[in-house]
Amino acid sequence: MTTVAVKPATMAQALGRALRDAMADDPTVHVMGEDVGTLGGVFRVTDGLAKEFGEDRCTDTPLAEAGILGTAVGMAMYGLRPVVEMQFDAFAYPSFEQLISHVSRMRNRTRGAMPLPLTIRVPYGGGIGGVEHHSDSSEAYYMATPGLHVVTPATVADAYGLLRAAIASDDPVVFLEPKRLYWSKDSWNPDEPPAVEPVGRAVVRRSGRSATLITYGPSLPVCLEAAEAAQAEGWDLEVVDLRSLVPFDDETVSASVRHTGRAVVVHESGSFGGPGGEIAARVTERCFHYLEAPVLRVAGFDIPYPPPMLERHHLPGVDRILDAVARLQWEAEN
Amino acid sequence: MTVMEQRGAYKPTPPPAWQPRTDPAPLLPDALPYRVLGTDAAAEADPGLLRRLYGELVRGRRYNAQATALTKQGRLAVYPSSTGQEACQVAAALVLEERDWLFPSYRDTLAAVARGLDPVQALTLLRGDWHTGYDPREHRIAPLCTPLATQLPHAVGLAHAAHLQGDDVVALALVGDGGTSEGDFHEALNFAAVWQAPVVFLVQNNGFAISVPLAKQTAAPSLAHKAVGYGMPGRLVDGNDAAAVHEVLSEAVAHARAGGGPTLVEAVTYRIDAHTNADDDKRYRGDSEVEAWRAHDPIGLLEHELTERGLLDEDGMRAAREKAEEMAADLRERMNRDPELDPMDLFAHVYARPTTQLLEQEAQLRAELDAEERHHESEGAAR
Structure with missing residues (x-):
């Protein structure tokens, strides 16, 4: 062969x-x-x-x-x-x-x-x-x-x-x-492209037990990096790539959060009125009894997009994601 | 190599020869609106066409009156009348072949009706039982467009697509004087000219954008002059002269069909009624202005021409009125029946593949309706 x-x-x-x-x-x-x-x-x-x-x-x-x-x-x-x-x-x-x-x-x-x-x-x-x-x-x-x-x-x-x-x-x-x-x-082999699938399905990019990072697009690599770094802190993070914001795959997202009991939504878009608010609400409505902590958001600040020399302070990075994970009320577990 | 790096002396020369890309002279509109009725040109007009136009104008005037009455009776949510503009509406419909497309605005239901659409379907938007009451592809009439001038790029794109497919199709798009100030008017005309799309733009300059007169809308010599800036011909026509509008539009359609590209036609007309039933035109214009335009009425002009030339008599006029009354009676009768509404239709056509979120909300409304029904049933049983 x-x-x-x-x-x-x-x-x-x-x-x-x-x-x-x-x-x-x-x-x-x-x-x-x-x-x-x-x-x-x-x-x-x-x-x-x-x-x-x-x-x-x-x-x-x-x-x-x-x-x-x-x-x-x-x-x-x-x-x-x-x-x-x-x-x-x-x-x-x-x-x-x-x-x-x-x-x-x-x-x-x-x-x-x-x-x-x-x-x-x-x-x-x-x-x-x-x-x-x-x-x-x-x-x-x-x-x-x-x-x-x-x-x-x-x-x-x-x-x-x-x-x-x-x-x-x-x-x-x-x-x-x-x-x-x-x-x-x-x-990726362009001659054997993946089967065309209808839009609307999220995918788990990294399996974990401690908490779920819900993200999409440009923030996925950042979340995967954060998940690697989190291992040193003893957190085993799951990362869900939404792929489609509309339709929204409640099933995959909810299954993950029910499994881990904690969730952080990560995106570059601003926090106020941004996608994270809707996602956090949907997760809370569906997974309330499974949640150990409120769903948190790590997002861009609610500011006009910064000039290039300052943008690194705006974009959600590994540290900001790990800070959010640390705030997921781990003490309450004991 | 920059000038700074050039060896030896820099020798200034004139810029490379400049040529205008398009000769503007043939694109310019006439100084005065083109007329047929009451001029020597009328002798050359086809009597059959004039009689047909007359019948349609009379029917159109009656349609406007009936729709206005239905609004006063609460049968329509709103009606933007085209009374006084019937010549434009009718001519726009009559110059098109069956395969061609019409792109109307909300004031152009009469054009759709003159093209053959059932008035009840044409008025669906204004009745409020749905947004578009007909299949646009079946009638080749785009949905009545409310956001101003946004239908114009659609007409350009459709005409362009038809041309790319090798189809012999022309699109005719209607817009008002106010609409010419919108960005979409500019973009549509520019795309149409660059692509040489088979499209005709008819501006019905009826004097007002709700209350704002043309002088506050533009400083252009005429709206037809705007064509020149895009490299397409502009034509200025008396919008109350049905024979003139028909002739100018026919030429523009034929030009487009022959591969000559787009034309902008400005038809100078007048909105006899207020903007809609909800408008009070006494706040921005005087009776004398309206009366001056009533003396230049599209039906009056054509009737005068036809009777002068012995092409129309009392019997002919009565026959036209009777046909119009038939249409009005039928419209009245059908509009006085309550439309059948299914609230579940709210969810039926949002997506080809509805989202799970929408399916949940659909289930919620279904449950609310079921509860309502049970409530009515139990109330009925209690009585």
């Missing part, structure tokens, strides 16, 4: 491969956005697509996010399956009216007659030394909009599998790409 040479690939490459395969499989898939054509995107995710499929299917649009999403709505109304790239998290804001007033509710408005199978790719989060407006964690805005699915990969393999699933979905999907993981590498 020959072993397939498994070459490490970056998340950006896996995303590009997902787009390529989706376009090859389905002629209605169109990629559009700023600089996605000739340049291949500022993060090179769409590299080579215009060359392979032509500029009609991988289109450099005018620089106007509402126009990009608005015209993509019209294309989807006609039966195409557009994949839109917003260049950066904070540059997606001009498209919010189209997103909230049309993309998210067209299916509902028309009693299911006109679904919009759109994927909106948004590089998000900080940690790359970006100047202002290049590092926002905007997921809470999307989560608060009924009718959207909100998905975010944290591994190279998931980048491929989840993006394929998002494009195949008949619901509009906001696909959040953790930009500081674009260059993360993993031994």
Whole structure:
């Protein structure tokens, strides 16, 4: 039996491969956005697509996010399956009216007659030394909009599998790409991609008994590092990667917390009105009698995203996570 | 190599030759709105078309009156009337082929009805029993759009998609004068021109955005002039002259279908009624202004032309009115029946694959409805 040479690939490459395969499989898939054509995107995710499929299917649009999403709505109304790239998290804001007033509710408005199978790719989060407006964690805005699915990969393999699933979905999907993981590498064989699975399932990335870290996207590697470091303190942490914020996988999350009895939600997004509040409430409602301590949140501060030279103080790091774990009322156990 | 690194002397030269990308002259609109009725051009208009337009205008006026009455009776939640704008509404519908798409705003239910949509379905949004009362793909009429100008990029995208698929389809999008101030108007026109999409934009300049007059909306020479900045032709037309609107839109549609790209048409008209039944137009305009526009009424103009030329007599007028009354009676009768509502529909179409969160909430509403029903039953039994 020959072993397939498994070459490490970056998340950006896996995303590009997902787009390529989706376009090859389905002629209605169109990629559009700023600089996605000739340049291949500022993060090179769409590299080579215009060359392979032509500029009609991988289109450099005018620089106007509402126009990009608005015209993509019209294309989807006609039966195409557009994949839109917003260049950066904070540059997606001009498209919010189209997103909230049309993309998210067209299916509902028309009693299911006109679904919009759109994927909106948004590089998000900080940690790359970006100047202002290049590092926002905007997921809470999307989560608060009924009718959207909100998905975010944290591994190279998931980048491929989840993006394929998002494009195949008949619901509009906001696909959040953790930009500081674009260059993360993993031994993933692009010729044997993981089975495409529907969005909405979380996964346990590390099994443990002491407490559960609930996280997603850019904070997963930080949580895994924290879990390793926690061993020295005698804590055996479980780490759940949500992968999908909407739909939210209550089952996997609740099962983990019932098992460990303690939970910390970790994300870059601000704490107040952020995803962690909703997650903590859901966990508490479902696992109250199993909990040894209140569900804690380790999040970005409730401040406008800091300038690059100060961002390390803002982003949840290993120490802040371990501090939170230490506050999970361990004394009460005895 | 920078200038600083250049060896020898830097020799200034003129910049590389600059050429305008598009000659603006052919794109410019006429100085005055184009007219047909009451001009020499009327002689060339097709009598059959004029008579058809007349019938539709009379029916449209009656539709506006009936919908307004239904609002006063509480049968509609709100009605933005297009009284006075019937020529635009009717012409927009009539210039399209069946395969073409219409993108209406909330004031354009008459255009949808003139295209053949059942008035009850057209009024669903305004009745309030659902948001869109028809299958947009079946009728090729996009959902009535309430957020201003946001339907315009949809029209561009749809027209572009059809063109990419090799389909011979044109999209016609309606917007008002106020809507031209929105960013989506700008972005839609820009995308349409860059893509040379087969789309026609019809601005019904009815003088007001609720209470704000055009002078506070724009400093442009005309709204049609805005086209030139995008590299597409702008046309200015008398929006109360049904023959002129029909002609200008027909040309724009044919131009788009032939691969000529988009056109912006400004139809100068007037909103005779208040913004909606909830508006008080006495606060921002005088009767004399309204009366001046009543003297330039779309039905009056066409009726005058047709009778002058012997194409319409009393019998013809009566026949048109009778047809309109039939439509109104049917609409009244059906709108006076209470719609059948199923609260569970609230959850039925949010997602193709509903979230577990939504399924839980759906179960909650189901339980509330069941409890309500049991309560009613026990009350009934107690009596």
